[in-house]
Amino acid sequence: MPRYFFNIFDGKDAPDQDGTELADMYVVQSQAIRMSGEILREMGAQFWDGTEWRLEVSNEQGTVLFVLRISAEERPVTDPTNVTLP
Numbered sequence: 001m002p003r004y005f006f007n008i009f010d011g012k013d014a015p016d017q018d019g020t021e022l023a024d025m026y027v028v029q030s031q032a033i034r035m036s037g038e039i040l041r042e043m044g045a046q047f048w049d050g051t052e053w054r055l056e057v058s059n060e061q062g063t064v065l066f067v068l069r070i071s072a073e074e075r076p077v078t079d080p081t082n083v084t085l086p
Helices: 025-048
Strands: 001-010 053-058 066-068
Touching: 001 025, 025 053, 025 066
Parallel strands: none
Antiparallel strands: 001 053, 053 066
């Protein structure tokens, strides 16, 4: 089975040194989404500082197969009576 590496970049690089053996790309993508959700949930309020959070998935040769990019930042409302909704 091929081995895939889930490398996290969020201001502090966390390369995946071990990788995970997975059957196919559908399983890899599912694992990437699940992993991202778990990590972001654990980050809590730290996620809201505007820093881009990125998960790069690569194969055994080091080729990046896909990237998930997520960022969030709070924008304070200066006049709560002047809020425009979509």
